[in-house]
Each structure stands twice: as C-alpha cells, then as structure tokens.
Amino acid sequence: MSQKISVAVAGATGRMGREVVKMVLEDPELALAAAVARSAEPADAGSLVGKPNTGVILSADLEEALARTKPDVLVDFTSPKAAMPNSELSIRLGVRPVVGTTGFTPEQIVELDKQCKEKGIGGLIAPNFSIGAILMMKFAATAAKYMPHVEIIEYHGDQKLDAPSGTSIKTAEWIAETRRELRQGNPDEEEVIEGARGGYYNGFRIHSVRLPGVFAQQEVVFGGHGQTLKIRHDSYERAGYMPGVNTAIKKVMAATGMVYGFEHFLD
The missing domain is CATH 3.40.50.720 (NAD(P)-binding Rossmann-like Domain)
Structure with a gap:
C-alpha cells in the first residue's frame, strides 16, 4: 500500500x-x-x-x-x-x-x-468544492453564449464575511469568458437607493443575500425575448x-x- x-x-x-x-x-x-x-x-x-x-x-x-x-x-x-x-x-x-x-x-x-x-x-x-456547483458554473457559461442578458443571485447565512461570494465571482468569470461585455438594462436607469442593482461585473449584476437560516444557494438568471432560464444550485450541509x-x-x-x-x- x-x-x-x-x-x-x-x-x-x-x-x-x-x-x-x-x-x-x-x-x-x-x-x-x-x-x-x-x-x-x-x-x-x-x-x-x-x-x-x-x-x-x-x-x-x-x-x-x-x-x-x-x-x-x-x-x-x-x-x-x-x-x-x-x-x-x-x-x-x-x-x-x-x-x-x-x-x-x-x-x-x-x-x-x-x-x-x-x-x-x-x-x-477553490471558491467551491461541490460538484453540483461546478456544473452550475459550466452550464451558465454555456448558456451565456446564447442568452447574454444575465444576473446572479447568491444566498448565504448572515455570518458570511465576504460579498459577493467566491462562487458567484468564479461564475461571473466563466460567463465573461464566453460573453462579450454588454451593459444591461435601461441606459438611463438610476438607483434610488445605492446598491439596489447589485455589484457590477462585465456589464451584468451580482446580488448577495445574507440571512439567518440560509446555508448556500446560487441562481443564475438569463433573460431573453419572452423567456427566462434559471440555473440554480442548493447546498444543504x-x-x-x-x-x-x-x-x-x-x-x-x-x-x-x-x-x-x-x-x-x-x-
């Protein structure tokens, strides 16, 4: 041995x-x-x-x-x-x-x-050691080639120290490799409350939710004409x-x- x-x-x-x-x-x-x-x-x-x-x-x-x-x-x-x-x-x-x-x-x-x-x-x-999370990132990068309008919403417990999460940043990096920078939304939009639109990355937004009772989830939401695609991963323990x-x-x-x-x- x-x-x-x-x-x-x-x-x-x-x-x-x-x-x-x-x-x-x-x-x-x-x-x-x-x-x-x-x-x-x-x-x-x-x-x-x-x-x-x-x-x-x-x-x-x-x-x-x-x-x-x-x-x-x-x-x-x-x-x-x-x-x-x-x-x-x-x-x-x-x-x-x-x-x-x-x-x-x-x-x-x-x-x-x-x-x-x-x-x-x-x-x-490694921002994430979960096989399911890696697959989520891979699927999201593939989807971004065809549906470039995207936002990421990540959920963690309220004691997490960094925002956005490493997993969401890694997901954003993968998406950016397959999607040219595209500024989304209305060009004249204005945040009435600072930060309401989330963090900016390569033309799209990352939103960090921090609440007690939450473990770790992430959703990548793609929007197109008359449709949306949501790729989500949930960790429970x-x-x-x-x-x-x-x-x-x-x-x-x-x-x-x-x-x-x-x-x-x-x-």
Whole structure:
C-alpha cells in the first residue's frame, strides 16, 4: 500500500474544519497530522468529531504545528483575512495549501502561484468544492453564449464575511469568458437607493443575500425575448463539500503552481 498523505487542518474547530477532520480520519489513504485553531484548547482532534482519540492534539500556532509535523497538505477553511498569510506560510514550509476560504484578489493568486512554483509544489484555491456547483458554473457559461442578458443571485447565512461570494465571482468569470461585455438594462436607469442593482461585473449584476437560516444557494438568471432560464444550485450541509476536498488533497500532490478553481482537478 502506498504511503498515506498527511494532512493538517487550519480552522479545525470551525464547522467546515470539523467536517474536514472527520473526512480525513475516515479515509485510510489519509493521515491527520495536525489540527489548528486560534482559540484551541489542548484537546484531542478526535473529540471534535465524536471519534476516538487520535493522538493529534489541537494547536493554536499554525507555524509551529506545520514545522513540527511536516504534513504534505494544509487544508484551510479559516477566514479571508487569515487565508493569505496561512497560504504563504504553508508554501514557505513546503506544505501544499488547499484553500476553501474565498476573498483572494487576482494579484494574490498570481503571487501564490509564483511562490508555489519556486518551491516546486502545487496548491489549490477553490471558491467551491461541490460538484453540483461546478456544473452550475459550466452550464451558465454555456448558456451565456446564447442568452447574454444575465444576473446572479447568491444566498448565504448572515455570518458570511465576504460579498459577493467566491462562487458567484468564479461564475461571473466563466460567463465573461464566453460573453462579450454588454451593459444591461435601461441606459438611463438610476438607483434610488445605492446598491439596489447589485455589484457590477462585465456589464451584468451580482446580488448577495445574507440571512439567518440560509446555508448556500446560487441562481443564475438569463433573460431573453419572452423567456427566462434559471440555473440554480442548493447546498444543504457541509458534508456535501467533502468528496471534493478529498479529491483535491489527493490531486494537489501531483500539481505544480497555485491552481484557481476545483474544476481543474476534475477528470
């Protein structure tokens, strides 16, 4: 049997972090090397997910944990503010970052790609690890060739820090690749309340809804003469992202440079 891939998890006590810890512990091809959270108390990582003790004690210091355990991969579901320095630290120590946190600028992605290539390792920044979400984006990009009038509405819980979501931005980028810039709506329209028309991207709008009780949904709405087309994806629980995270951990081992978008790891 081939050697297990050792995995560290940043943000391990968060809701996504706990799902990652559980997934790693349940896969015989993976080994949990470290579990890190800023407010961590010295507890066994297994206790986070109702598993037996693993021998991996929660740590509050990411650099110390990575230097001590030397994992192959760091999975990061922390915050937009922490993701960039965490990724740079990971790369500097030769650990491949797999990042589900959104909020990176194009310039930051280019910089991380350069750092990965200098180290000869791969990394991944994925706005969404859901297979269904990737298909939604792919279908939307195809539809935009034929129905260029489009708007995106994305829904998340009220505690999400960034708006619009990384998934909606990635969707907009895909649409822009197949659709020339087209300013939609009445050229004389006026926002009576600032922001009412949503964020502007390449001629169309992105609307961010933030409400308690919402998990993650996105709708891409196309309008044409006498018709509309709606492409929608709904996520109901965090476990739905784990098959994608699992695939990313395994495929990043063979990558070089920082990859932007989980779709590049799909066959």
